[in-house]
Amino acid sequence: MASMELTDWNEDKRYLSIATAGSPQELKGRRTACQQVLLEQLNIIPIEEWMDRVNAMHDLIAKTAVNICEAQMKEAGYGLPPCAYSFIVFGSAGRQEATLWSDQDNGLIVEGEPDDDKNRYFTTFGGMLSDVLEEVGFEKCEGKVMCSEQLWSKTLPEWKMQLQSWMGQMEWEPIRYLIIASDMRHVAGSAELSAEWREAFHAGFVDNEKLSTAVLRNTVRHKATLNLLGQVLTERFGDNAGGFDIKYGVYIPLVNIVRHLALLHGIEDSSTLKRIEKLSEMDKYEHLENIRRAFLTALRMRVNTPFVERDGMLSSSDYISGNALKNKQLMSELRESLLLVRRLHRALQRQLRSAERRQS
Template sequence: MHNPQREKRLLDIASAEELGQLRFIRETEQDQLATELSTSPIDEVVERLNALHDSLITQALKLAEADMARLGHGAPPVPYTYMLYGSGGRFEQTMCSDQDSGLVYANASDEQEDERCRSFFPKFTETVVQYLIKLGYPPCEGKVIASNPEWCLSLKGWEGKINSWFTEPSWENVRYLLIAADGRPIAGSLELAGRLQEYFFNDLIENPVIAQRMIENTIRYKVLVGVFGQLLTEQYGENAGSLDIKYGAYIPMVNAFRLLAVQAGIRETSTLKRIEALHSASLLTREEADEASEAFIFFLKMRMLTIVTDDKGQWVGTGKISREQLTKEIRLPLKKALKAGRKIQLRVQRELQHRFGGRWRQ
């Protein structure tokens, strides 16, 4: 659909030559989107918000490349791809998402080119990360970020890294594999991203034992609804009466559908697209897919309600729906959505028992 206002915004971002301009556009657009949360379909708001983030990050990369050249570091010596992980990789960022990123660059043709790559890309990724901090994107607390040498590698380096994660399926390595499953390219060579994804899925197929570790990681967070349909809210402390929508609703569904999609060889990264792809692969009925999508879209809306502005006017996320927000109008659809989330999580647990035996706590 033709949207002149949206097209103008994207043109303004693409022509911005200063970080201050980009920061202003981000704040203005997010304020506008916040006013539409109660009047527009939440999936449309999330789509527009993530398109905004993509455009801002892409332009920050262009500015960083230009500044690297201006400072005498030259152009990238080989093609590269800047990757987003986490909610960015899934097209599910909020107003206050942090940086979850990585970079893959083409293998050097000789030692001289390899040396240039080792000199250029660490400086480049550090520049990009600092620019994005100035735009209001804080660095990932878990250090899954392109400026971390562990997440800025050649294609060959990435293949070795992925292979080491599969070879030693510790809790931490499995967590990295699940993070990698959400990765998508935002700028640069799509061919590199495709080759990296191909290597990931080929390794997965050849290492079936990794599935058990992935399932164990996936069911770590429980959906916060009791066996009788009651909400499992915080009982004590300053958050008493609140419900952790991030880790008690949103993340369990993200984890469950990621696992089902990865096991089926589905390469979509968006949770909603994974649900639809699972239906297309006859792994979910139309009714199951519709129920799951409806629940997940509701969780996206609830997650947006946990975003507030601090005393400096910055967007911050609590991840929790407060006692005051849990009105009767919200409780009824929330219980319905949580029951749907619990159903899919139990399905993953049954899959675990079927494949590997044993009994697993629900």
């Protein structure tokens, strides 16, 4: 991305006004105005740049929501935060790949040992912050990966114990939590707390083949999206009949594959594109340029899926419509990406079988 272009965007008054919003209602209005500008830019600027702008907006909204929430806590009689803390994000936000309709995936890291004052303040703060974020357009996470949930809001020592616990279990659920955690990114508050959290996380993967194999086992769970003849499998029933789930059909499999390789080599970046870049520098893997191209295609297709607007907020099923699939170029790009996903998936399945034989 050209730095001048980013500077021009950052100086847009609608963008800058987000930081000065003083209430959730005001913040929502300024998000809506900024969102409209972004929709006008979609498919005009490169998808990488557009995603950067969307996620820069989301980060600024989150930082402003944190400030609003602190002020609300003070007004409610809780005073100022009793210690430093960090607001962190996971999921697509952690990877800087959130869409205009992405929901919440976030948490808190609190400084020092737990005590009653911290617990009282941050339990209330986390719940209030999640409510504020919902009010400004981020739906609450169905999987409850939110700062309002005890599992994702802890002191740093508690977090370190939690990470060690997940790493010590090779079952599906703790490894799933660990995979979610791997996309953590700092957004607001103490960057030092986030850095120490990240250091503790990646230390657990060093020379830990069993853990890497467990992550690989979760990674290769994959819904078939091509039939034996190499034809794209579309939804047969329901509201999305005739359509294709671009999120779980292409985007998530590519995210998972790249994440696995990044964790295997101690790459700390959370962005899929940055992970691909770091992997490319190693000159160890084939197909990385093809993966990058397929990933950008998946991003472009995902943000162009049909959406609905309610009260200024957008929502989408992440399905490419049946009518859109009649476009020969789109179908050709989709099929090419799916063939790559299938090829990579089969290679990872072979790696998993080999790893399990070594460890049996």
